[in-house]
Amino acid sequence: NYRGIRTGSSYSFSNAYSYVELVQAAAANTAADAMFTIGNDVDNYYRLYVSAGNLIGLKKIAGTKTTLFSITYNSTDHRFLRIRNHSGSVTLDTAPGSSGTPGTWTQRYTETWNSSISTTGILFEVKGGTWQVEATAPGKVIFDNFHAAVPGSGAGTEISNINVVVNCNTS
Numbered sequence: 001n002y003r004g005i006r007t008g009s010s011y012s013f014s015n016a017y018s019y020v021e022l023v024q025a026a027a028a029n030t031a032a033d034a035m036f037t038i039g040n041d042v043d044n045y046y047r048l049y050v051s052a053g054n055l056i057g058l059k060k061i062a063g064t065k066t067t068l069f070s071i072t073y074n075s076t077d078h079r080f081l082r083i084r085n086h087s088g089s090v091t092l093d094t095a096p097g098s099s100g101t102p103g104t105w106t107q108r109y110t111e112t113w114n115s116s117i118s119t120t121g122i123l124f125e126v127k128g129g130t131w132q133v134e135a136t137a138p139g140k141v142i143f144d145n146f147h148a149a150v151p152g153s154g155a156g157t158e159i160s161n162i163n164v165v166v167n168c169n170t171s
Contacts, residue, residue, distance in 0.1 A: 004035070004127020013038065013122035016150045019082035020126055021097060023142040025073065028053035032130035032138030036081045044117045048081040048092055057092045057109045061116045068092065068109045077106070080145075088113055100145055124148060 018038055026032030031052050039045020043063040049056050050073045057068035069092075079097035082105060083090065091110040095102035113119070128141025 002033075002035075002127045002129030004125060004129075006125035006127075007123050010040070010121040010123055011148070013085050013119045014150075015086055016119075016148065017082055017084040017086070018124060018146075018148040019080050019093075019095075019102060020143050020147070021080050021100065021102075021145040022050065022075075022078070023144050024140060025050040025075065026128060026130070026138035026141050027136060028073070029136055030130065030138040032128065032141070034128045034141040034143070035126065036083070036143075037125040037127075038083050038122050039117055040121050040123065044114075046083050046090055046092070046117065048083065048094075050078070055094065055108075059090075059114065061114050068111070071108070079103075080105075085113055085119055090114070 020036050022034055022036070025034045033049050033051045035047055035049040037045050037047040039060070043060060045060050047058045047060070049058065053073055054070050055073040055078050056070045059066050059068060077096050078094040080095040080102040082093040082095070082102070084093065089110050090113045092108045093105040094108055095105045097103065124146070126143045126146065130138055
């Protein structure tokens with residue numbers, strides 16, 4: 001069972017980025033997940049997620065999942081998760097936190113943006129949960145400080161009017 005939020009409308013994500021603060025991941029001794037996803041639908045997306053003590057980069061193209069990287073999760077160094085689309089590439093980054101803002105970003109993975117994921121119809125989603133019965137309670141997953149924008153420092157750089165719909169199962 002998973003609980004989280006996703007946007008109800010789609011957004012343009014050309015030369016843009018989005019990040020979220022992962023305040024608390026699920027317990028490392030469980031298979032529960034904390035997921036940050038951008039994409040078009042359940043079959044075409046990029047995702048950064050924490051599961052069983054690992055930080056994992058994933059893409060799903062035409063229903064086929066591919067693990068892009070997997071490293072040991074560190075709640076300090078991986079406090080912020082970011083997905084970027086820049087110059088035709090997707091980049092997955094992490095950063096430590098500093099008073100609710102990201103510190104210095106560290107690139108974890110990059111490749112050419114897959115054209116199966118349309119940059120004109122991006123949905124954003126954060127969710128936590130588990131796909132199996134857990135012997136140990138996984139605890140709460142907590143996200144904060146979601147941000148989506150295009151690079152620049154002036155007005156109009158934010159991706160605005162983001163409408164969120166609740167996407168959760170009963171559990």
